[in-house]
Amino acid sequence: MLDRIRRTPLPLVAVAIVAMVMAIALTSLNGPGLSTDAVNYLSTADNVARGIGFRNFEGDLYVLWPPLYPAILAGIELLFGVGPQVSASLLNALAFGGIVLLMGILARRILERDFILCSWAVGGVLLSTSTFAISVNVASDPIFIVLALSFLILFDRYARDGDRASYVGLIAVCGLACLQRYIGATLILVGSVGIVYARWSRPRQGMGEAAVFAGLSVAPLGAWIVRNYLVSGTFLGVRDPETWKPMENLLDIGFKAARWFVPYQLSSHPAFWVVLVVGLAVVVLVRRKRLVRPLAGVEPEPITFVLILFPIIYLAAMVVLTKSIDHKNILYDDRLYLPAYFPLLVLFLLVIRLMLRLVLPEAASRMRRYALLGAAAVWLLFPAYGMYKFWVRSINDKGIAYYNIYNTPTYQDSAVTSNLKTWVSDSDLAVYSNYPAAVYLETRRIVGSLPGRADFYGVPQPLEGYAGRWPGRLPAVLVWYEPNTKRNLYSLSELATLAELRPLFTSGDGAIYALTPR
Structure with a gap:
């Protein structure tokens, strides 16, 4: 793959560098966006670097996610002394540039080096607010997308050339993808089916290569799952008991993918889709002979087959496996589905080229090129405007937009946050909070879990069951932020039945209490 990158046109490399600079420029203003997941990654990386192991900011075992991302951040901290938050910001900026670069390489291979279509593909990624947003937040998604695009490029090389290095690269990339996100296992399924399809004329060889590929690719994930079971009694941890039905997931995917x-x-507006479908049907019906004749008896190229298969399998897994309601009805929150955008964008451009040939069959090549250039320019205005609004909002809000929760004025300027170090600086204190991630970011210490309505395994826990057990180690303080939106936690009044809450500091956005067992 390195030889292909060496032959990558300099303009594409320049655009990738621009992408990196964009991400670094925005995060340099107020830092990267930080969600609760982000604090899990950062705290686990810090704990690994300090020799505590894979535990998060609450001291809980790190099993809900695979280990690659915090392991990389911990390695950077150990080798270079750079803290996880800084290294994550730079790493994701590098990943954003890598996504743009790899998309350009993939587009050149599939779109026959058509300059306008390839530029459209690269522009569609460079200006993608969804892709940029995850790249300026601390998130595992950008590196996962880099691995997914690498998978597509390596598969194309393997299918076309039978290249052994590409085959080994596929195994390595899929193994790493599974260690970056559990959903990376879908790449193994896609790759296995794709290998069989690519070797259809030699079925025994195809089945053998697919079996070896799948077995070796899944081995690292299998080892991590065994580790999870040994330390926690669960294979992948336990998610929130709330569920989001598959049909709701499917509708959410369709709604958000359409916005890409x-x-x-x-x-x-449903009327738009009716007009679009009717229009396409009319074009296909009128030009059916021109459409059918070239395609008759032609089997899709292996990479085309995989480009279609990957979003189907990946999004089908999202339909079945996504249970959290945190993403529901949030217009911008499409990060779980985003890896499917890149193959779908390439397929979208292939369809655009085909439809242009059907609509303007007699037009000169130059005429079609002008039409294609105009379509690209008009289409790219839409993500460009979205990117502009994202920058304006991030600058005005003094914090990265969208997924950012904690690196915002809401928490940074909170009176409770400002007084944390005054009241929780004693290392002998046991500290609890309804927003432990916020406390961790300010103090860099493990924050104890509050009594919850269900335990780690999802088993309901009655309030009276905590009597005599919480707060446990003394002295202890409770850092309570308002408003409290944590549905699984008992309320402040309910906690007061377990311990005396003596105010140390109070404000309009919360309070800090000394705890004394009742």
Whole structure:
């Protein structure tokens, strides 16, 4: 793959560098966005670097996610002394540039080096607010997308050339993808089916290579799952008991994926889709002979087959496996589905080229090129405007937009946060909070879990069951932020039945209490 990168056009490399600079420039203003997941990654990385092991900011075992991302951040901290938050910001900026670069390489291979279509593909990623947003937040998604795009490029090389290095690269990339996100296992399924399809004329060889590929790719994930079971008694941890039904997931995916290609002002209206479907049907019906004749007896290229298969399998897994309601009805929150955007964008451009040939069959090549250039320019205005709004909002809000929770004025300027070090600086104190991630970011210490309505395994826990057990070690303080939106936690009044809450500091956005068992 390195030889292919060496032959990558300099303009594409320059655009990738621009992407990196964009991410670094925005995060340099106020730092990267930090969600609760982000604090899990950062705290686990810090604990690994300090020799505590894979535990998060509450001291809980790190099993809900695979280990690659915090392991990389911990390695950087150990080798270079750079803290996880800084290294994560730089790493994701590098990943954003890598995504743009790899998308350009993939587009050149599949779109026959068509300059306009390849530029459209690269522009569609460079200006993608969804992709940029996860790259300026601390998140595991950008590196996962780099691995997914690498998988597609390596598979194309393997299918075309039978290249052994590409085959080994596929195994390595899929193994790493599974260690970056559990959903990376879908790449193994896609790759296995793709290998069999690519070797259809030699079925025994195809089945053998697919079996070896799948077995070796899944081995690292298998080892991590065994580790999870040994330390926690669960294979992948226990998610929130709330569930989101598959049909709701499917509708959410369709709604948000449509926004990748069509402005919300159009995609939200059923009439638009009716007109589009009818229009396409008319074109296909009128030009059916031109459409059918070239395609008759032609089997899709292996990479085309995989480009279709990957979003189907990946999004089907999202339909079945996504249970959290945190993403529901949040217009911008499409990060779970985003890896499917890149193959879908390439397929979208292939369809655009095909439809242009059907609509303008007699037009000169130059005429079609002008039409394609105009379509690309108009389409790219839509993500460009979205990117502009994202920058304006991030600058005005003094914090990265979208997924950012804790690196915002809401927490940074909170009176409770400002007084944390005054009241919780004693290392002998046991500290509890309804927002432990916020406390960790300010103090860099493990924050104890509050009594919850269900335990780690999802088993209901009555309030009276905590009597005599919480707060446990003394002296102890409770850092309570308002408003409290944690549904699984008992309320402040309920906690007061377990311990005396003596105010040390109070304000409009919360309070800090000394705890004394009742």
